[in-house]
Amino acid sequence: MTDALLVAGGGEAVAGDGQAWPGGGAAVAGGAGAGGELLLHADLHNHTRLSDGDGWAEEAFASMRAAGLDVAAITDHAYGISEPAKTIDDEGWRRIGKLADAADEPGAFVAVRGFEWSSTSLGHMNVWGGERWVEPLPLVSDGVPSGSAIADEGPADGPAAVLAFHDWLAAGDELVGFNHPGREPGRFGMFRYDPRLAERLVALEMFNRDEDYLFEGVDAGVSPLVACLDAGWRVGLAGVTDEHRGGWGFHDGLGRTGLWAPERSRGGVRAAMLRRRMFATRERGLRVDARLGGVAMGATQRLDRINADKSGYVRIEVDFFAPDDWVGHPLRLQVLQRGEPVPAIVAEFEFRVVNRTLSFPVRIDDDAGDWVVLRITDPGRAADARAARLEGYRSAGLAVAYLSPFFVSR
Incomplete structure (x- = not known):
């Protein structure tokens, strides 16, 4: 069972637009990447x-x-x-x-x-x-x-x-x-x-x-x-x-x-x-970053420090900035943890590209390994043929990006 949320209008904006750099790079205005990344x-x-x-x-x-x-x-x-x-x-x-x-x-x-x-x-x-x-x-x-x-x-x-x-x-x-x-x-x-x-x-x-x-x-x-x-x-x-x-x-x-x-x-x-501090994509011009409980992707953090209120929910913030022709396009965010033969989808959110930082609450399964991976997909494009028998992956459509894991210690 996954948590699901339709984020109308793109969700909670917590950071502004990035500042363009020559040669295809970008600086983040606030959040992960601040300080000149x-x-x-x-x-x-x-x-x-x-x-x-x-x-x-x-x-x-x-x-x-x-x-x-x-x-x-x-x-x-x-x-x-x-x-x-x-x-x-x-x-x-x-x-x-x-x-x-x-x-x-x-x-x-x-x-x-x-x-x-x-x-x-x-x-x-x-x-x-x-x-x-x-x-x-x-x-x-x-x-x-x-x-x-x-x-x-x-x-x-x-x-x-x-x-x-x-x-x-x-x-x-x-x-x-x-x-x-x-x-x-x-x-x-x-x-x-x-x-x-x-x-x-x-x-x-x-x-x-x-x-x-x-x-x-x-x-x-x-x-x-x-x-x-x-x-x-x-x-x-x-x-x-x-x-x-x-x-x-x-x-x-x-x-x-x-x-x-x-x-x-x-x-x-x-x-x-x-x-x-990296992400995988097949799309030109994407800028993607994320934080789990304030901790940047690729980092390791104790679960009790990113979930101090013991509620079981952690805030995920995703920076997804794309070229103008992506704006308004519906995408899906999948939160993956350990599973067999493929990772378990522990949460799933739909959102539209609005070129703002989006914020989602997610429950992390304490018993599902020590890593969390975010996968962004396009439900409007056909999923990988090998996903045909994999519930949750077939309906999610084609993968757009994988973000480096968050590593969780206890």
């Missing part, structure tokens, strides 16, 4: 001919900047032995670094070097901002002949390749994210948790290209969002194009990430990702 529009997952993309790496950053992005990354594949024709090498890695340094312009445009650790069985993970790269430890299922000295499985508690990758990551300071989660059957060693990486494993892709990964693999298991958060990872939620075709940044309807950053620079982007 900028909204940076980002695409952190792109490919070139240095691995299996169609476009030249020399054109990628300029294309994304011309398309209005504030932050862009090239993350070509590191497959190693399993896909030797589709992987970067040392020279490719150096080229990406030189191109990123040449394109980076603090205050105007942020260019990031990364790579995509790519196992055909365990999954793919982006690694951003470091000076190193590494190939996956090959598995039998990744193309190493049976009988190889490298075993398919390591200790009983996880695949050897995941353990080796975690060891490699623990020796550096790169930021890391889970890509198109659940697409590969190994699911990153079933989202094996490693406390050494808890701070720097910062992202889970919810939109990859035009796909909604909430529903990936639910016929055979649980949603990747549930599996990841219940494993203990404290990730922000991202949208990416995973572009392979060239024309980076110009294809509509594909994932992108909003980052609330202290400044438009590599340091500002890193700070935003470490704080999980």
Whole structure:
């Protein structure tokens, strides 16, 4: 059972309009983001001919900047032995670094070097901002002949390749994210948790290209969002194009990430990702942020501090600002907590876009895990086909945005 409320006229306004910034960013006038946070529009997952993309790496950053992005990354594949024709090498890695340094312009445009650790069985993970790269430890299922000295499985508690990758990551300071989660059957060693990486494993892709990964693999298991958060990872939620075709940044309807950053620079982007101050969308020009009991999305807070009156209800404030042609359009806000095979919808609210901060009361289930995720949908557009048998998701329509979780301690 969910709480439901039709918010006529957009609900309670608690903050004013944002102030426009050049290059697609925005400053928040009050509430979360006050104190100078900028909204940076980002695409952190792109490919070139240095691995299996169609476009030249020399054109990628300029294309994304011309398309209005504030932050862009090239993350070509590191497959190693399993896909030797589709992987970067040392020279490719150096080229990406030189191109990123040449394109980076603090205050105007942020260019990031990364790579995509790519196992055909365990999954793919982006690694951003470091000076190193590494190939996956090959598995039998990744193309190493049976009988190889490298075993398919390591200790009983996880695949050897995941353990080796975690060891490699623990020796550096790169930021890391889970890509198109659940697409590969190994699911990153079933989202094996490693406390050494808890701070720097910062992202889970919810939109990859035009796909909604909430529903990936639910016929055979649980949603990747549930599996990841219940494993203990404290990730922000991202949208990416995973572009392979060239024309980076110009294809509509594909994932992108909003980052609330202290400044438009590599340091500002890193700070935003470490704080999980991010949201996933497939729509251009959206500005989305939220607070739960006054606490910003991505943060951790004790439940008794956001629910001091013990009523069981907490105030959710949502900043949803969109281009003028969205004004008046009906949308739905879903409040998600732990559930199987998909998150439980513990509250649901309908509202119309009015470009003001909206406020909703919601009851948080003390027994439904230690995270809360906000999902915004458009009931006027058809839901993901995989939601057809999932009550509450089918009627909610197409997902517009996922906000990074609120993490609740007790």
